[in-house]
Amino acid sequence: METLSPLGPHTVIADGDRPKSWSSLARARSGYGADATKRLIDIVGRCVERAVELQDVLTARPGKEQLRTVGVPVLSASGAVHAVHVWVGPVGATPPARRGVFAWDWDADAELAYQGPGLEAAIHGLDPADQKVERTASENFRSIVRFDDRVGYLDLCANVHGGGAWQGEITFLGEGNGLHQLQMIAKASTPGRSKVIHGLFHEISDIRPPGPMVEMSALRAVARASGDGVALVALEAALMYDWLAPPAPPLDLWVRERPQVHHDDRTVLRDACQRILADGISQEISFRVRFDADWLRADAVLTRVSDDIAPHGLLLVRPSATDH
Structure with missing residues (x-):
């Protein structure tokens, strides 16, 4: 169960190896009865609060055998619980191996x-x-x-x-x-x-073997042939999120490090994104960045390439002839 919103509602995003779409735990385990479902929900809540593995024993229905429940938290980098592996079965049974x-x-x-x-x-x-x-x-x-x-x-x-x-x-x-x-x-x-x-x-590779996306591979190959650094930009967020081709040195560090942007240039990219969203005209910009060293000037051209729900741009980047 995902627990991405600490106060809930928490939903089932996978039942064993079968992905689910924000499903109700009551629906996923309705065969055990309402009381059992409440206990499962309770163990999830306690896992979120305590961030440790928990176990419990319950009776699904009067006269039925007792069941064991197990909750194992999935922790974030900060120690918050983002999901809980929940299992229910006979007291003597062994839970299956947990999914990745x-x-x-x-x-x-x-x-x-x-x-x-x-x-x-x-x-x-x-x-x-x-x-x-x-x-x-x-x-x-x-x-x-x-x-x-x-x-x-x-x-x-x-x-x-x-x-x-x-x-x-x-x-x-x-x-x-x-x-x-x-x-x-x-x-x-x-x-x-x-x-x-x-x-x-x-x-989920075991149930849906992966296959490469030819379009992205081709796009990266074309970008590399251009000779410039080429980045995808989510225009509304002004976010450079994927380098299709690395920029030339010394800006090539940008592919694996987030540079510091000069305080006078921090709004340059965001302003260019807003202008291109308004009129669609390509924008030529220049800004300074550094990677724990001297300031480097980058010259770039931002071009809009999509007009869908999340409009995109391509940013062509090269080191400036003047590096100040």
């Missing part, structure tokens, strides 16, 4: 993703020494070779304040362990002044 479910968070203000325990090893295929807790959007998106309803997810990112939710599937290319087919769950939240999306990845 991993938590993540996206901070829209910091433009950083925070990877929950186990995610980097299972999905990225990285050894402990190479694993990260924080990743930029481009670091994650460059490994996605297929993204069903990408537009719907980016619309959620652009409108975090609306508190919406999204569910879909992606095909992810791990650096050390090949392709993964993932059920992806996301809910927007606005705690305090922060704009955050809480999410889950559920590994």
Whole structure:
């Protein structure tokens, strides 16, 4: 069950290996009776509060055998519970192996993703020494070779304040362990002044073997042939989230690091996105960034490439002839 909104409602997003769409636990386990369902909901709530594995024993119906319930939390990078593996069965039975479910968070203000325990090893295929807790959007998106309803997810990112939710599937290319087919769950939240999306990845490669998205592979090949850095930009969020081709050195660090933008240039990209949303005219911009070193000037051209629910642009980036 996902518990992305701490106060609920909490919903079933997978029943065993079968993905579900925000389903009711009462519907998923109606055969055990109303009292059993209430106890299952209770164990989920206690797992969220205590962030530890819990067990309980219950009687589904008068005269029936006793059942054991088990709740195992799925923790985020901050230790919050984003989901709970729930199992119910005869007291003497052994629960099946848990599905691969991993938590993540996206901070829209910091433009950083925070990877929950186990995610980097299972999905990225990285050894402990190479694993990260924080990743930029481009670091994650460059490994996605297929993204069903990408537009719907980016619309959620652009409108975090609306508190919406999204569910879909992606095909992810791990650096050390090949392709993964993932059920992806996301809910927007606005705690305090922060704009955050809480999410889950559920590994479903065993039931839906992944296949690469030829269109994205072709698009990346064309982008690399251009000679410039080429980034996809979600225009409404002014978010550069995927490098289709890396920029030339010394800006090539941008592919794996989020640079500091000069304080005088922080609104340059956002202003260009707003102008292109208003009139569709390509925008030439220049701004300064740095990666723990000297300021580097980047020259760029922003072009609108889609007019759908989450309009997109391509940003062609190259080091400026003047680096001040």
